[in-house]
Amino acid sequence: MKKRNILGLTTSGHGFSAALCVEGKIVAANSLERLSRKKYDILLPISKTDLNTFGWNDNPAIYKQHIDLPFDLEKDYSEVDFGKLEGFRRLMDHVLNAAGIGLDDIDCVAYSYRHNGNVKRFFEERIPGAEFIVPEHHLSHACQAFLPSPFEEAAVMVLDGQGVPMKRTGYDQLSGCLAQGSGNRIETIVEFPVSASLGGLYAEVTRLCGFQTNEEGKTMGLAPYGTPKIYEQVKGEIRLGEGAGLRLRDLKRLFSPGDRPKEKLYSLGNCMGFLQKFEPRQKDEPFSDDHKDLAFMAQQIVEDVMIYLAKWLREKTGSKNLCIAGGVGLNCVANFKVLDNSGFDSIFVYPSASDNGLAVGQALYIHNLVDGFERAYRTTHDYMGAPYTETDIRKAVESCREDADVVITEFREMKPLYGTMAQAIETGKITSWWQGRSEFGPRALGNRSILADPRDPDMKDVLNSRVKFRESYRPFTPSVLAERAGEVFELNTPSPFMLLAPGVKPGKENVIPAVTHVDNTARVQTVTRDVNERYYDLIREFEIHTGIPMVLNTSFNIAGEPIVESPQDAVRCFLSTGIDVLGLDRFFIEKRTPE
Numbered sequence: 001m002k003k004r005n006i007l008g009l010t011t012s013g014h015g016f017s018a019a020l021c022v023e024g025k026i027v028a029a030n031s032l033e034r035l036s037r038k039k040y041d042i043l044l045p046i047s048k049t050d051l052n053t054f055g056w057n058d059n060p061a062i063y064k065q066h067i068d069l070p071f072d073l074e075k076d077y078s079e080v081d082f083g084k085l086e087g088f089r090r091l092m093d094h095v096l097n098a099a100g101i102g103l104d105d106i107d108c109v110a111y112s113y114r115h116n117g118n119v120k121r122f123f124e125e126r127i128p129g130a131e132f133i134v135p136e137h138h139l140s141h142a143c144q145a146f147l148p149s150p151f152e153e154a155a156v157m158v159l160d161g162q163g164v165p166m167k168r169t170g171y172d173q174l175s176g177c178l179a180q181g182s183g184n185r186i187e188t189i190v191e192f193p194v195s196a197s198l199g200g201l202y203a204e205v206t207r208l209c210g211f212q213t214n215e216e217g218k219t220m221g222l223a224p225y226g227t228p229k230i231y232e233q234v235k236g237e238i239r240l241g242e243g244a245g246l247r248l249r250d251l252k253r254l255f256s257p258g259d260r261p262k263e264k265l266y267s268l269g270n271c272m273g274f275l276q277k278f279e280p281r282q283k284d285e286p287f288s289d290d291h292k293d294l295a296f297m298a299q300q301i302v303e304d305v306m307i308y309l310a311k312w313l314r315e316k317t318g319s320k321n322l323c324i325a326g327g328v329g330l331n332c333v334a335n336f337k338v339l340d341n342s343g344f345d346s347i348f349v350y351p352s353a354s355d356n357g358l359a360v361g362q363a364l365y366i367h368n369l370v371d372g373f374e375r376a377y378r379t380t381h382d383y384m385g386a387p388y389t390e391t392d393i394r395k396a397v398e399s400c401r402e403d404a405d406v407v408i409t410e411f412r413e414m415k416p417l418y419g420t421m422a423q424a425i426e427t428g429k430i431t432s433w434w435q436g437r438s439e440f441g442p443r444a445l446g447n448r449s450i451l452a453d454p455r456d457p458d459m460k461d462v463l464n465s466r467v468k469f470r471e472s473y474r475p476f477t478p479s480v481l482a483e484r485a486g487e488v489f490e491l492n493t494p495s496p497f498m499l500l501a502p503g504v505k506p507g508k509e510n511v512i513p514a515v516t517h518v519d520n521t522a523r524v525q526t527v528t529r530d531v532n533e534r535y536y537d538l539i540r541e542f543e544i545h546t547g548i549p550m551v552l553n554t555s556f557n558i559a560g561e562p563i564v565e566s567p568q569d570a571v572r573c574f575l576s577t578g579i580d581v582l583g584l585d586r587f588f589i590e591k592r593t594p595e
């Protein structure tokens, strides 16, 4: 059988993205939000048709109240022609251009789960003969977790908010699964019902803390400011252990038709009901003790359950390797505790762990599981966006020259540019760094990053007041030379995608205060030269200047906007904020009068 060109398409309520698999390898992936410049863009509002898909028909008002996605329950979008939607066309052009193939080279489209009719119609009209497959949500997450991992075999943990109702589960949407991967096979061991949704619990606490849907990272940052008070009150609801939390009505379900999740490994009891007595924090209102304690509680419960599940998996599978995906997998604090406490030697968390990364999971599902090919792809980096030409870059640089009072230097060699950048960072400047292809996942990993001095105790406030305009309590992250990470952090494993948050070694927290969180942890990115030569060499230059083998790295955007994608986006963000310096490919651009 010929290796097919496969398009994976995420059309979920949490994201809209596309990935291309050519010769069994993921060669391009990006999210709609980066191109449309609308954060968390899901293309079309949640509509009447979606209510069916999500299993929300019984009481749509509840979802509207709890989830701040764009809703339009009046209109029917099922007839909308995707060919006429600018955002969809741009996303397709972007990934096809990155992969170097045309639309009619696609043999198979793997997609789920909104707009399925529209997607099918769009491609059927344009690519006669293409096959359409809608893989299951959590199996696709398991594929996304394991198939691109470096492991030949591994245990797999998938945890998210919810999938879609299916006949075989008695219309339970499910909220995760445990599985085992080996070669190009994945076996599901146990599935979790939506009533045990860790992602759902975390999302609800996120809402109560006054944050928006998809802003669970803010809750994670707030958690260490809380106390265990609420956790102590609620933890009796949580049951861990096989058969946990089985109640009379569950027993009834066990004998009902359909393949409902039978084995209960944990239960959240009436946790959600308990939350009803709390009022959500209003925007711009200070955090009350309750809000901080709620964040603490959600984080603690997620950690308790994940550690329990990981230990169970370790025992059940005998594997030393663990792969994680699903939205909960973005919780780098919990991921590190899982690694530290469950007996696994190695962990892999796919960098785009939540629904956007499903595009990759679905495409690999087709190639490896359906078509049966051996795994030919391992994720070593997350720079999956389309490349830009020298013309694109020069055009952006010229527009910068026209629009602002800047000094522009073009470097023939990169090394002196690293020195100039390192010096700017060392002298307290806020710098930005745009290089190569964009990161697919939510973390900027050195190609679309704002970089600053991790040693400066005031840097957090400076960045917040001049560029990021975000909550002052949230931590910034370090990008550290991989071979030096163990000297500063309690970390003896790679963390290339910033999805582990180890402790900062005693005595080092005062050396790098700008990247040390209040609980003395840091969301570390370990950088190797073979993965990102330019970024590595820049950090190395900073080390030569200062003796510190890391820089502060935060995503290149301002609050409320997606990470910059094109060189033009980079120039726009640079000029509209208090960033002093832009390193754009070979160009060093500095504002003449720093703000």
Ligand SMILES: [Fe+2]
Residues within 6 Å of the ligand: 137, 141, 160, 161, 162, 163, 326, 327, 354, 355
């Ligand atoms: Fe999901």
